[in-house]
Each structure stands twice: as structure tokens, then as C-alpha cells.
Amino acid sequence: xxxxxxxxxxxxxxxxxxxxxxxxxxxxxxxxxxxxxxxxxxxxxxxxxxxxxxxxxxxxxxxxxxxxxxxxxxxxxxxxxxxxxxxxxxxxxxxxxxxxxxxxxxxxxxxxxxxxxxxxxxxxxxxxxxxxxxxxxxxxxxxxxxxxxxxxxxxxxxxxxxxxxxxxxxxxxxxxxxxxxxxxxxxxxxxxxxxxxxxxxxxxxxxxxxxxxxxxxxxxxxxxxxxxxxxxxxxxxxxxxxxxxxxxxxxxxxxxxxxxxxxxxxxxxxxxxxxxxxxxxxxxxxxxxxxxxxxxxxxxxxxxxxxxxxxxxxxxxxxxxxxxxxxxxxxxxxxxxxxxxxxx
Amino acid sequence: xxxxxxxxxxxxxxxxxxxxxxxxxxxxxxxxxxxxxxxxxxxxxxxxxxxxxxxxxxxxxxxxxxxxxxxxxxxxxxxxxxxxxxxxxxxxxxxxxxxxxxxxxxxxxxxxxxxxxxxxxxxxxxxxxxxxxxxxxxxxxxxxxxxxxxxxxxxxxxxxxxxxxxxxxxxxxxxxxxxxxxxxxxxxxxxxxxxxxxxxxxxxxxxxxxxxxxxxxxxxxxxxxxxxxxxxxxxxxxxxxxxxxxxxxxxxxxxxxxxxxxxxxxxxxxxxxxxxxxxxxxxxxxxxxxxxxxxxxxxxxxxxxxxxxxxxxxxxxxxxxxxxxxxxxxxxxxxxxxxx
Numbered sequence: 086x087x088x089x090x091x092x093x094x095x096x097x098x099x100x101x102x103x104x105x106x107x108x109x110x111x112x113x114x115x116x117x118x119x120x121x122x123x124x125x126x127x128x129x130x131x132x133x134x135x136x137x138x139x140x141x142x143x144x145x146x147x148x149x150x151x152x153x154x155x156x157x158x159x160x161x162x163x164x165x166x167x168x169x170x171x172x173x174x175x176x177x178x179x180x181x182x183x184x185x186x187x188x189x190x191x192x193x194x195x196x197x198x199x200x201x202x203x204x205x206x207x208x209x210x211x212x213x214x215x216x217x218x219x220x221x222x223x224x225x226x227x228x229x230x231x232x233x234x235x236x237x238x239x240x241x242x243x244x245x246x247x248x249x250x251x252x253x254x255x256x257x258x259x260x261x262x263x264x265x266x267x268x269x270x271x272x273x274x275x276x277x278x279x280x281x282x283x284x285x286x287x288x289x290x291x292x293x294x295x296x297x298x299x300x301x302x303x304x305x306x307x308x309x310x311x312x313x314x315x316x317x318x319x320x321x322x323x324x325x326x327x328x329x330x331x332x333x334x335x336x337x338x339x340x341x342x343x344x345x346x347x348x349x350x351x352x353x354x355x356x357x358x359x360x361x362x363x364x365x366x367x368x369x370x371x372x373x374x375x376x377x378x379x380x381x382x383x384x385x386x387x388x389x390x391x392x393x394x395x396x397x398x399x400x401x402x403x404x405x406x407x408x409x410x411x412x413x414x415x416x417x418x419x420x421x422x423x424x425x426x427x428x429x
Numbered sequence: 430x431x432x433x434x435x436x437x438x439x440x441x442x443x444x445x446x447x448x449x450x451x452x453x454x455x456x457x458x459x460x461x462x463x464x465x466x467x468x469x470x471x472x473x474x475x476x477x478x479x480x481x482x483x484x485x486x487x488x489x490x491x492x493x494x495x496x497x498x499x500x501x502x503x504x505x506x507x508x509x510x511x512x513x514x515x516x517x518x519x520x521x522x523x524x525x526x527x528x529x530x531x532x533x534x535x536x537x538x539x540x541x542x543x544x545x546x547x548x549x550x551x552x553x554x555x556x557x558x559x560x561x562x563x564x565x566x567x568x569x570x571x572x573x574x575x576x577x578x579x580x581x582x583x584x585x586x587x588x589x590x591x592x593x594x595x596x597x598x599x600x601x602x603x604x605x606x607x608x609x610x611x612x613x614x615x616x617x618x619x620x621x622x623x624x625x626x627x628x629x630x631x632x633x634x635x636x637x638x639x640x641x642x643x644x645x646x647x648x649x650x651x652x653x654x655x656x657x658x659x660x661x662x663x664x665x666x667x668x669x670x671x672x673x674x675x676x677x678x679x680x681x682x683x684x685x686x687x688x689x690x691x692x693x694x695x696x697x698x699x700x701x702x703x704x705x706x707x708x709x710x711x712x713x714x715x716x717x718x719x720x721x722x723x724x725x726x727x728x729x730x731x732x733x734x735x736x737x738x739x740x741x742x743x744x745x746x747x748x749x750x751x752x753x754x755x756x757x758x759x760x761x762x763x764x765x766x767x768x769x
Contacts (some may be wrong), residue, residue, distance in 0.1 A: 148679075148695070148698065149607065149608040149611050149698050150611060150698020150699045150700045150701070151698070151699065152699070170568070172564040172567070172568055174559075174560035174561045174563075174564050175559075175560050176559050176560055176561045177561055181561070190527075190536065202578055202579070203579060205576075215606075215608065218560075218606070256606075256608070282676065282679060282681070282682070282698075282699070283699070285669070285672055285673065285676055288672045288675075288676060288699055288702055289665070289668050289669055289672050291699060291702075291703075292668055292671065292672060292699070292702045292703050292706050293663070293668055293706075295703050295707075296659065296663070296703060296706045296707040296710060297659055297660075298656060298659035298660045
């Protein structure tokens with residue numbers, strides 16, 4: 086609680102321990118609701134919640150039909166957030182995302198004026214589906230809006246609603262007609278979540294439910310203003326200095342150009358993770374601690390954050406493809422190579 | 430109307446009512462359509478399961494006549510959209526237009542609903558239109574609503590899309606991406622009629638005019654029947670069998686057979702398993718049977734899986750189609766013994 090004296094504007098009036106208790110209880114309530122509609126591993130839900138409670142955007146990877154949309158839409162319902170989905174296509178234009186100005190006439194005076202019609206990005210949760218099917222200019226339009234939290238058109242500025250999250254999916258790069266998202270733009274996503282096919286037993290459970298006649302109803306467990314307060318509280322969680330140093334050591338070891346980088350990094354990695362990766366691991370660890378009701382982050386919290394934060398930030402060299410080495414393999418070896426600080 | 434075996438009488442009664450209803454529909458449709466029994470059957474299964482269909486085939490095979498006759502027999506509103514390279518999303522969903530009140534001369538924006546506001550929509554040659562317009566249709570299909578200028582409008586119920594594709598070899602087409610095809614319950618292939626039936630068509634259509642189709646069901650009944658289909662119980666081993674068929678088609682699955690690993694780049698998603706079971710339920714109900722069999726799953730396997738399995742380059746060069754993959758999957762995956 087080192088910097089609790091200068092809490093950000095709009096911060097909760099409640100004290101930190103009370104807020105942390107609420108955060109923990111809310112997370113459990115959300116999980117309980119989501120379990121009605123999502124079957125299988127908790128990891129993706131945990132990771133998405135870590136990012137959302139910290140105010141970060143999320144990249145969701147995985148084949149079609151792995152309940153990505155259901156996860157995001159259900160989260161929106163239980164967290165009482167407005168939800169819009171944008172299907173990215175090769176002919177999508179920036180104005181299809183941000184909105185357009187149309188000409189309108191005043192009924193009484195006959196005077197004409199332009200009116201801004203908000204695009205789908207004006208929503209609390211925007212699901213950007215198959216973002217790499219759209220050309221760079223349109224991708225850039227979304228990422229710019231994400232970054233600036235506002236749309237500027239015709240000299241006027243329209244702020245986005247708060248909170249604002251983008252959860253993006255990508256189709257596999259091997260498929261034809263994809264425009265890979267540049268590294269700098271991937272970096273804007275706090276973490277990336279991998280969703281995979283379910284084990285057969287779980288798929289049987291899902292199919293029995295989905296083809297049946299009873300539909301689960303989701304209860305909302307919090308309001309959007311709660312989430313804004315949670316975000317502020319999470320920033321007050323303490324990260325011990327040893328862990329801060331560990332994060333920086335780990336992330337910089339992923340950069341092949343840095344002196345002393347492990348040999349496998351030099352061999353398999355084309356580009357490593359930037360400073361934003363370190364920041365996001367720290368923030369994700371704080372978020373994980375807060376969701377467990379703790380005011381200090383631990384090594385276990387950091388460990389949880391490493392793979393999802395680094396997954397989309399490390400570019401593999403051609404050699405890695407030859408030797409069938411994945412980003413997850415590289416991250417696993419990094420974790421082994423950089424010793425974690427001993428718990429005191 | 431419950432899945433509880435103790436009160437199974439009501440379910441049995443409902444199922445036989447659906448079976449009779451289907452027979453009456455078939456009788457009416459037969460007045461207009463000659464042959465194509467399999468397609469008519471599959472479309473009816475999709476109707477009663479509440480799923481959408483994709484039909485691939487050359488023009489002139491009575492697709493429009495088939496679907497509009499079904500619509501008439503079931504008293505459903507029917508619209509057709511011809512997809513063209515210059516069709517815009519608003520041409521499907523509708524748009525806001527400026528209207529002037531005659532009396533007050535007050536001008537106001539009013540939503541004029543597009544052709545998607547109907548019960549049955551024939552989306553003709555969907556692959557002739559660019560992706561953004563395709564996606565507008567598919568999104569509305571999925572969400573059963575459209576959003577125009579920030580306002581949301583709910584589509585009519587029941588809502589059923591039958592999209593046709595001309596075979597991809599024809600020029601100037603925008604093939605539907607895999608994830609978009611996944612939204613269709615069935616992919617059906619319509620072929621030319623055998624010569625004898627084509628002769629019958631000539632006789633029938635150049636004669637004194639066809640018999641009137643009379644309606645024998647309505648939209649409310651169909652919605653209730655869709656609910657009964659969902660209430661139909663399915664034995665655990667049958668669901669396991671359906672899930673196995675879909676999951677073994679994924680090359681990343683540890684239990685996928687070698688021919689899948691060699692020839693498939695994308696397997697069926699969980700929507701594949703879902704529609705195998707839902708389709709099997711609908712098929713059993715339409716046949717008047719109160720239980721779902723392995724046969725029901727197998728008979729919907731081609732229409733459910735053929736567009737969900739994407740073969741790789743090697744398969745193409747060796748002439749192996751997704752159809753053949755489905756066939757080999759059914760030969761490989763052992764069905765449960767008790768299922769008839």
C-alpha cells in the first residue's frame with residue numbers, strides 16, 4: 086500500500102482491504118455464473134478476468150467454435166456491460182468501426198447540419214472478430230481508437246464509454262487472405278488467451294446442454310461503475326521489488342539482441358518482448374493478487390501472468406519453425422533459465 | 430411434452446402429431462416439386478431443428494420453387510434476395526429514410542425494414558457478393574436481430590435462411606470463409622434430376638397448371654414443434670458417438686485417424702457435434718420415433734460435416750474430398766452397440 090495516498094481520480098472511498106474483499110467476492114460470483122454456460126478449463130476465464138479487472142485489452146486465440154463469443158457475451162451480461170461484435174472482413178472500412186457523419190435538416194428552420202452516428206466501437210466491450218481479415222488501415226483505425234479512448238471526426242472529439250475493452254480474435258495465419266497484425270499493434274493487447282477444443286467428455290456435456298430445451302439465464306453480479314473502482318484499487322496492490330526485478334530480467338532475456346540473452350533465444354527468437362510486456366506482467370500479477378483478496382502480489386501471481394502476456398509478444402525466427410519450437414516452448418525455457426526469487 | 434419417461438405419453442402424442450404434419454407438408458410440396466426427395470427431407474429436418482441451410486448447385490434446379498412451396502404449405506412469409514457484387518448491407522437489413530408527415534410537414538427518420546424481416550429468406554448466390562455484405566446476413570442470422578443507426582430490431586420468428594452458392598469454379602465469386610460456413614446447420618448439394626424425372630417435370634410444367642398448395646401448418650406450430658425436438662431425450666452413447674465423429678475430424682486431436690492427419694487442415698468445430706445431435710433429434714421426431722438412433726446421426730453426417738471439414742493441398746492433389754473424409758470417419762468410428 087505504498088502509494089495509496091495518491092489514489093487516482095474516481096477512486097473508491099472504501100479502504101483497500103474492503104475493496105479487495107469485494108473484488109474477490111465479485112470474481113467468485115462471476116465464475117459461478119459463467120460455469121452455467123462455459124464448460125472446461127478455468128484458465129481462459131481467469132486470464133480474461135485478470136485483464137478486464139486491470140483495464141486491459143485481450144487477444145483470444147483458437148479455432149472456430151471454441152465458445153469465444155459465448156465467453157465474451159456472457160461476461161458482458163454478468164458484468165452489466167454493453168456488448169457489440171464487429172466481424173472484420175476484407176472490405177470493412179474505418180468508418181464502419183468508428184462511425185460516420187450524416188447530413189440532417191432541422192425541421193423548423195430548414196437549416197442543414199451534420200450529425201455523428203456512432204459506430205459499434207462505442208460500446209463497453211467490443212468483440213473484434215477475425216481482426217486479421219481486414220486491411221491495415223481498418224485495423225489501425227480500431228487500434229487508434231483503443232489507444233486514445235476517443236474518436237475524432239470533422240474536428241470534433243467523441244469519447245468512448247468507460248470502461249472500454251477490446252477482445253479481438255484472429256484467424257490462423259496459414260489461411261489465405263490474412264493481414265497479420267504488426268507487432269507494435271499486437272503489443273497493445275495486455276494479454277492473449279488461448280482457447281482450444283474441449284476434451285471429448287466436456288464436449289459431450291456441452292452438446293447435451295446446447296441441443297436441449299433449457300437455456301441457462303445469467304444474472305448480473307456487478308455494475309460497470311464497480312469495475313472502474315476495481316481498476317483503481319488493483320493499482321494500489323503492492324509488488325515487492327524483488328519480483329519487479331525478476332519480471333524485468335525475464336522479459337529482457339527474451340530479446341535476442343540483448344547481451345547475455347540465452348542461446349536458445351538467439352537461435353529461435355526474431356524479436357523479443359518490449360517494456361510494455363514487463364508493465365503488463367506486473368499489472369496482471371497485481372490483478373491476480375487482488376482477485377484473491379490480497380494486497381501484495383506473490384511469485385505465484387507473476388507466474389500466472391507470464392505466458393499470456395508474452396505469448397503474442399515474441400516473434401519466432403525461421404529456425405524455430407524448422408525445429409517445431411512454439412512460443413510457449415520458448416517461454417517455458419525462459420522461465421527455467423531466469424531463476425525466480427526465493428520466497429522469504 | 431417433456432423428456433420425463435414417466436409422462437412419455439404426451440411426448441409420444443406430440444411426436445406423432447409432428448410426423449403427421451410432416452406427411453401433410455410433403456404431400457403439398459409434391460404438388461409442385463418432382464424428385465429431389467433427399468433435399469426436401471434434409472430441408473425439413475433443418476426447419477424443425479431451427480437451423481439454416483447452405484445449398485450448392487447450378488441454377489435451374491427448382492431451389493426457389495422448393496423453398497417457396499414449403500413456405501406456402503407452412504404459411505410462412507417468404508422473401509428472396511439476389512446477391513450481386515454491388516449489394517450493400519443496408520439492402521439486406523434495411524435502412525433509415527427521411528419521411529415527411531403529410532399533415533404537419535414534419536420530417537423524421539424512419540426505419541424501413543429490409544428483406545431479412547421475413548420467416549424464410551432465400552439468399553440466392555450468396556458468394557457473388559463481397560464479404561461485408563455476406564457478413565451482414567450471417568450476423569443477422571446468428572443474432573436474430575439487426576442494428577441500424579444504434580437501434581436494434583428483432584427478426585421474425587421462426588426465421589430460416591436458405592443460402593445458395595454457385596459452384597466455386599464459376600468466376601467472380603467470393604467464397605464464404607470457413608467460420609461463416611460454420612453458421613449453417615446443413616450444407617446440401619443439389620444435382621440434376623434423373624432423365625425420367627426431368628421428363629415428368631416437362632410434362633407437369635408445360636401442362637394445364639399445377640395444383641394449388643394449401644397450407645397445413647403455421648409458424649406458431651412450427652415454433653412449438655422445434656421446442657419438442659429439443660425436449661427429445663438422447664442416450665449418452667449416441668451423443669458420445671456424434672462428438673467422436675466431429676472431434677476425430679480435427680487433425681490436432683490425439684485420436685484422429687491417419688487419413689485425417691494427412692488430408693485435413695481444419696476439422697469440424699463443436700458446432701459440428703451440436704448439429705449432429707440436434708439434426709438426429711429432428712430426424713427421429715419427423716419419422717415419428719420417440720428415440721434417437723445411431724442411424725439418425727449417420728444420416729445427417731454428410732450435410733452437417735461436409736462444409737466443416739476443410740481438406741489440405743495434398744488432399745486436393747490426390748483428389749480426396751471432404752465428402753470422402755466423412756465417409757471414412759463413419760467407417761472408422763465405432764458406433765455404440767445398443768443403438769439401432
